[in-house]
Amino acid sequence: MNLRFILSMGWYYGFYSIIRGPSYVIASLSMPMTMLFLVYMLSRGSLISYAIIGGFISMMSTNALSSAGDAAFFRLELKVQDLFVVSSISSTDYMLGIMLSYLVFSIPGIAVYAALSYIYKVLTPLSALALIAVILIMLVSTSSISFILAGMLTHIRNVWGIVSILSIVLSIIPPIFYPYTYLPKYIVYVLALSPATPAAVIMQGLAGLQPLQPIMAVILVAETVAYFMLARKFIRWTEV
């Protein structure tokens, strides 16, 4: 593993994207913040904890999904991926570099939600630590879905449209902003194909909002491994 490359990519592409493209940071926060506002208004504040935890998860999921746009753009338009293929790094290093850049890019959003969590006393120190772990795992799994998608595309034309659709399917419909118990159990398992679902169920349990479902931790880890392995195959590091 080439840690120096991962750190360089994470720092330069993540940090300087915040500095040189702040509008993207605000755009990435707009949807979760809108949902937070709506949930707060419609529930008259009673579901604010769900909205804050959901906002964390949704923002991370949306940002990770938008890496599909960059991955496809780097491969199909800029040909940056080809440049990196002929170097010392592996496809794993390349993907982790981009993932880290999206984590760095998400820091302002994480700070906003951390402040809200503190104000509304949503998380205990222990559940905050668990949330960090869940977010990191979800970043890997959701970014892997992005790389799978990016690798399947033969043209850049549709990527942003597909990312928008996926953002809704994988980051809004799952029980992120509402109690997972509102859904029939089998629907929760179907929606668990989106890493945001087990992440939200785990966090709703750890925050004491709903019963804890340890099976969801197993599902989250298992699908993270599966999506990551698939991403390594689909990213077209060496084309056939």
Add this chain to the structure above:
Amino acid sequence: MIELQRLTKVYRGGQLALNDVSAKLTKKVTAVIGRNGAGKTTLMRILSTQLLPTSGTATINGFDILRDKGKIRKFLVSVPQEGRPIGMLTPFEHLRIYLTARGMSFSDATEAARKALKELELWEFRDRPADMLSGGMKRKLFVAMAIAAGADYVFLDEPTTGLDPLSRIEVWAAIKELRADVLLTTHYMEEAVELSEEIVFMDGGKIIAQGELNSLLEGFKGMIRVESSSPVDGWMRVGNIYFTYASADEAEAYLKKGFSIKQITLEDLFIRHGVMEIEP
């Protein structure tokens, strides 16, 4: 040395891009020249270990492109056709990311980046986001990456396509700074002549001629090309130009008749091999 051993590439749609290509490339700078669709980029991508051949193989410095991918990727830099830098990042940041990807430490990467940017006169633009650089500077940035990487081999796929004449000259100057063995593809005759010691002609997925410029033009020794913009019986035609070949001794006579005289160039080799569409 690069040795191609019966390389064939058939894409999924059935398109034959390389057709049983064998050759030895031994010179310091080799240009692969051919029209769009000749198979140049496919050859380049296969040699760069980015694309698998359907059959056959190749070796670079004795390392097999199929078995020794990891080793080849360490001593080779391949700049893709129409490759562009990431708009948000500066030249200095590009180089530092790229050089760490090649295994350099942070301090070595910074030092090598500084040297290469100064060498190619990009230093004053080091902190300017790439989307604010000119087309020529963007291409020079890729050459700077190759210089800084200190690779043994540099492959450049159509390094000046789409650039204005001045930018092309700038990129040529940058390419000449490379100390590595260079394999470049182009469809500009003058680029091949300017930069390379050996020229490989490709068409229809095959190598149709290979050699140094002088030896390739040997068959045209003492000859000139005579051109006319109006039809002349028995002459060949490309577009609106009618032409024939004649002995250089006859040049004055043709000039008196109002025809244009041209030196023999690589284009004529294309014509001889039937690559250009000529109407008799």
